[in-house]
Each structure stands twice: as structure tokens, then as C-alpha cells.
Amino acid sequence: MRRLLNARPRGGGRLLLGLLPIAILVLLYLVASQARHAENPRDKILPTPAAMAQSMEIMALQEDPRTGEIPLVADTQASLTRLGIAMGAAALTTLVLGLSIGLLPYARAGLGPLVATISVIPPIAILPILFIVFGLGETSKIVLIFIGITPFMVRDLASHVGAIPEEQIVKAQTLGASTWLVALKVALPQAMPRLIDSVRFSLGPAWVFLISAEAIASDVGLGYRIFLVRRYLAMDIILPYVVWISLLAVVIDLLLLAWSRTAFRWAHTPGGRR
Amino acid sequence: MTPVLSFRDVWVEYGDHVVLEKVNLEVAKGAFVSIVGPSGAGKSTFLRLALGQEAPSRGSILLDGATLPPEPGPDRGVVFQRYSVFPHMSVLENVMFGARCEQAPLTGLLVGATRRQARADAVAILQQVGLGAALKAFPRALSGGMQQRLAIAQALITRPRILLLDEPFGALDPGVRLDMHELITGLWREHGLTILMVTHDIKEAFKLGTRVIAVDKRRHDPHAPHRYGSTAVYDFPLDDKRKTAIPKEIAAMTSGA
Missing domain, CATH: 3.40.50.300 (P-loop containing nucleotide triphosphate hydrolases)
Incomplete structure (x- = not known):
């Protein structure tokens, strides 16, 4: 008998094994929902799939008579715009600061402590400050996401760039590279796959900050909507919205991974020593 | 002397x-x-x-x-025991890096005749060290000895x-x-x-x-x-x-x- 830690699932079995827990969870939900509805046909806590589909039809296909927009489309657009601008600004800032701190001893000495200090501030705690300074509009939400994720990303990228072997940096200099060219041609391309990874990992916290900000002060957005309909115990809208948000997160993650794999193939080829 | x-x-x-x-x-x-x-x-x-x-x-x-x-x-050219080639550049790019630094210190981009010349020089030295058939490979795909050959070619290109x-x-x-x-x-x-x-x-x-x-x-x-x-x-x-x-x-x- 082989040890358990040496037994490996293969091919189809592996896929089946992965789907099993998900199927069990879905089944449990259906059973529980059924049970509650048997007792009380107007139960709102565990809506049936049919009820969810019906509510989403209203949210995703019909215009809101007040605004003239389809709620799901408007919410998605608003949230993704906020998220996109914040992530873009964070990635750009990370690239500039991370490369500088990772490569230049003067930048490390000057900016390292500042970034380290900012990264320990809990972002939600300064949300009131952001609302006071930037108002309740788009800016404060975008800035919250930006402040929430950038310090971590900068530190991650700086340590990655700092870990480029000194031999490479010296070699580049013996080939005539200036500080600028070392940054542009040696450090930047090697930093990019890590930056994309870092954006992927930061998307989780970014969604948290986005939904928090939307929950507190907004009039459109995915987070705004689920906190709005919570007042009516509208689980038939909240649950599909959560699924939709998760789906968006997965798709963004896969797109970033695909970009990294095609644009930086060298970083993804497995292989022994370099 | x-x-x-x-x-x-x-x-x-x-x-x-x-x-x-x-x-x-x-x-x-x-x-x-x-x-x-x-x-x-x-x-x-x-x-x-x-x-x-x-x-x-x-x-x-x-x-x-x-x-x-x-x-x-x-x-002064250098070859270290390890890590002296750039993992994100192909073999050819690794050797052309010297020419890029010398001739395009701002952008690192070579165009036209300068590019063709740099490429020809790089190919010549790579053939000399026995890497003429691996121009497009990335260093990670090369054996340790091949990587050192590449590091030597790269160092020699700047004379x-x-x-x-x-x-x-x-x-x-x-x-x-x-x-x-x-x-x-x-x-x-x-x-x-x-x-x-x-x-x-x-x-x-x-x-x-x-x-x-x-x-x-x-x-x-x-x-x-x-x-x-x-x-x-x-x-x-x-x-x-x-x-x-x-x-x-x-x-x-x-x-x-």
C-alpha cells in the first residue's frame, strides 16, 4: 500500500475531485433552500435558483425607469472604471518607485522608510480623511484603492528588483550600460512579470476597498447595489451579484496571466539553472 | 610599454x-x-x-x-561563475546588448544599418563560440557550459x-x-x-x-x-x-x- 502522500490523482479523476466539493456545496444550498421554502413559500434568506434568475432578469435586461440605465451594466461599468484607474495608477507608481528603490541606493535610503510607514496604515482607517479631502465623488474611492495596494506592491517589486544578481548589473555596466539603460533594459523587463503577478494578488484587496468605499458613499456600483438591496433582504439579487463579482475577478486574473505568459515567455519557461 | x-x-x-x-x-x-x-x-x-x-x-x-x-x-569585460547573462534576452540579444549601449544610450534601440551591423557582429562571435545554432534560445534553455560560452561572447563584443x-x-x-x-x-x-x-x-x-x-x-x-x-x-x-x-x-x- 502506497503512502497517502505519494498517491496522486490523474487526468479526469483530478478534475472530478476538484468539482466534487463545489457540487456538494451547491447541492447543500438547494436542499436547504427547498426546506425553507417548504416551510415558508415567501422565504427571502435562501432564494431558489428560479427566483434569482427572475430578479437578475430585471437587473440585467431591463432599464431602470428612474435612471434609464440597465442596473447591472451601469454598476459593472462604474466599478470596473474605478478599479481600472486605481490599478493602472498603482501599477505605474509601483514601476517607477519599485525600480528606483530596487536599483538606486539613494532612492532606497530616501524612500524606503516612507513606503514602509505608509504600508502599515490600515487604508480603511483613512477613508474618512479621503472623503473629507476629496469629497464623496469618484476620486476618494480611487484613492482608497490606490493607497490600499500601492505600498505593498512597491515593496514587493523593490525587493524583487533588488534581488537581481549583482553579477548581471555589473555585467551590464561592463557592456557600457548607463544607470538608465540598466533600468530600462535589464531591470524593467525582469520586473514586468513580477509586477503583473503583484497586480493579480492585489486585485483581492482592491475589490475589498472598492466595495467598502461604494458601500459607504456612492450612487452606482456593484458594492453600492448589494448594500442597497440588503435593506430589503434581497438575497435573490445579492447572491447573483457576488457570483458576478467573483466571475469578473477570475476573468481579470486570467487575462493578466495570459498577458504575462505571451509577453514574457522567458519568465514562464520551466528549466534548471539559468 | x-x-x-x-x-x-x-x-x-x-x-x-x-x-x-x-x-x-x-x-x-x-x-x-x-x-x-x-x-x-x-x-x-x-x-x-x-x-x-x-x-x-x-x-x-x-x-x-x-x-x-x-x-x-x-x-573591462567580465565573466562570472554564474548569473552573467540576462535571462530575459535571447542568445542573440544578450550579445547585441553591448552595441545597443554604445550606439543608442537613450533608447537602447538600434535601427537600419547599425542594427544589421550589430547583428552580424553578434552572429559572427556566437558562431566562434559554438552558439551559432542557438541564436533565438533563452539562456534558461542552455546548459551551464553553453551559458558560459554566451557570457564570453557577450563580453568580447565590446573589445x-x-x-x-x-x-x-x-x-x-x-x-x-x-x-x-x-x-x-x-x-x-x-x-x-x-x-x-x-x-x-x-x-x-x-x-x-x-x-x-x-x-x-x-x-x-x-x-x-x-x-x-x-x-x-x-x-x-x-x-x-x-x-x-x-x-x-x-x-x-x-x-x-
Whole structure:
């Protein structure tokens, strides 16, 4: 008998094994929902799939008579715009600061402590400050996401760039590279796959900050909507919205991974020593 | 004739720890100088000094009679034991990097005739080191010996005044190492290179070098071993015929290393 830690699932079995827990969870939900509805046909806590589909039809296909927009489309657009601008600004800032701190001893000495200090501030705690300074509009939400994720990303990228072997940096200099060219041609391309990874990992916290900000002060957005309909115990809208948000997160993650794999193939080829 | 590289009364100290003391050394053009010595004797410090990665605490280092700038530059090529090629560039790109730096210091981009020339030069040197068939490969796909061939080609493309080798074959299998010996000797003759090589392999030092320098402490204080630094204790000029016999004192010195 082989040890358990040496037994490996293969091919189809592996896929089946992965789907099993998900199927069990879905089944449990259906059973529980059924049970509650048997007792009380107007139960709102565990809506049936049919009820969810019906509510989403209203949210995703019909215009809101007040605004003239389809709620799901408007919410998605608003949230993704906020998220996109914040992530873009964070990635750009990370690239500039991370490369500088990772490569230049003067930048490390000057900016390292500042970034380290900012990264320990809990972002939600300064949300009131952001609302006071930037108002309740788009800016404060975008800035919250930006402040929430950038310090971590900068530190991650700086340590990655700092870990480029000194031999490479010296070699580049013996080939005539200036500080600028070392940054542009040696450090930047090697930093990019890590930056994309870092954006992927930061998307989780970014969604948290986005939904928090939307929950507190907004009039459109995915987070705004689920906190709005919570007042009516509208689980038939909240649950599909959560699924939709998760789906968006997965798709963004896969797109970033695909970009990294095609644009930086060298970083993804497995292989022994370099 | 002015020596290519000279160390004049060079000391390297960290606080009260003396690494090198009173080093005087001149490397003539066309020489292949091997530096040997026990581990921790400061062999690599020689190379760090020549590269400009480190400055001497006292004394001076001259390149072609002029004071060495205190940072690495294109007049000195280098091949390290590992990590001296760029993992994100193809073989061809790795070798063309020198031309990019020289001719496009702002953008690193080459166009038209300059690009074609740089490419042709790179292909020529790559064929010489036996990588003509792997132009598009990434370093990760190459064996250790191939990566070192690439590192050598990359260093030669800028025509450095002196080529510095830091244990260049130390991580390679014995068979591959023999091939590399042949390669470096051939390149040295053909291009008229001046080479300074640090190695812990005494046989390699004598086989390749035209001159072997042994680095060790001349004096030793058992109560404060860090107070005396290493210096060149033996200096053997070699001609081809004397290469076979390794002097006893050197063999004894490095046998423990």
C-alpha cells in the first residue's frame, strides 16, 4: 500500500475531485433552500435558483425607469472604471518607485522608510480623511484603492528588483550600460512579470476597498447595489451579484496571466539553472 | 610599454580587517594571468578591484596608465561563475546588448544599418563560440557550459582592454571544462586578448596562464589573524614548455583549498 502522500490523482479523476466539493456545496444550498421554502413559500434568506434568475432578469435586461440605465451594466461599468484607474495608477507608481528603490541606493535610503510607514496604515482607517479631502465623488474611492495596494506592491517589486544578481548589473555596466539603460533594459523587463503577478494578488484587496468605499458613499456600483438591496433582504439579487463579482475577478486574473505568459515567455519557461 | 593593468602598493582594509596588503602587480598586454590561492585569501578581491566594484583603501590601480574609474565600464569585460547573462534576452540579444549601449544610450534601440551591423557582429562571435545554432534560445534553455560560452561572447563584443574571469569554469562538469579551456585559449590567441583569471583549480591556472600568481598571507599572527592581509607571494612567468610542472610550494599551498 502506497503512502497517502505519494498517491496522486490523474487526468479526469483530478478534475472530478476538484468539482466534487463545489457540487456538494451547491447541492447543500438547494436542499436547504427547498426546506425553507417548504416551510415558508415567501422565504427571502435562501432564494431558489428560479427566483434569482427572475430578479437578475430585471437587473440585467431591463432599464431602470428612474435612471434609464440597465442596473447591472451601469454598476459593472462604474466599478470596473474605478478599479481600472486605481490599478493602472498603482501599477505605474509601483514601476517607477519599485525600480528606483530596487536599483538606486539613494532612492532606497530616501524612500524606503516612507513606503514602509505608509504600508502599515490600515487604508480603511483613512477613508474618512479621503472623503473629507476629496469629497464623496469618484476620486476618494480611487484613492482608497490606490493607497490600499500601492505600498505593498512597491515593496514587493523593490525587493524583487533588488534581488537581481549583482553579477548581471555589473555585467551590464561592463557592456557600457548607463544607470538608465540598466533600468530600462535589464531591470524593467525582469520586473514586468513580477509586477503583473503583484497586480493579480492585489486585485483581492482592491475589490475589498472598492466595495467598502461604494458601500459607504456612492450612487452606482456593484458594492453600492448589494448594500442597497440588503435593506430589503434581497438575497435573490445579492447572491447573483457576488457570483458576478467573483466571475469578473477570475476573468481579470486570467487575462493578466495570459498577458504575462505571451509577453514574457522567458519568465514562464520551466528549466534548471539559468 | 605601458602595462594594461597595474596595481601599485594596493591595500584593502575593512575596519581593522586587512584583506590585501602591499600588492604590486603589472599585467602586460597579451598576457593570460591566472590568480590562485586558498579560499578566503582575497583572490576575488583582486577582480572586484579591477572591475571597480571596490576601491582600494590605499594605493592606486591604473588601466593603460590612467587611474581606474571607480565603477565598472566597457574597457573591462567580465565573466562570472554564474548569473552573467540576462535571462530575459535571447542568445542573440544578450550579445547585441553591448552595441545597443554604445550606439543608442537613450533608447537602447538600434535601427537600419547599425542594427544589421550589430547583428552580424553578434552572429559572427556566437558562431566562434559554438552558439551559432542557438541564436533565438533563452539562456534558461542552455546548459551551464553553453551559458558560459554566451557570457564570453557577450563580453568580447565590446573589445575590452582586459577580460576578467571569476572562476569562469568552476560550476562546469570536467568534460565541459576541457572544451571551455580550448575555447578560451583559442579566443585569447585569435583576438590577442589580455586576460586576468581567478581560479581555485591549480591545474587550470597552469594550463591556461602565461603567468601564475599565487595569493596568500605572507605573515600570520595566530592571535589576530585578520591583522595581516594577503599579497602576491609567488609569481611564475610560464612559457609553453614549463607549463606541465607545478611548483611544489604552490601545490602545497592550495592543496587544502
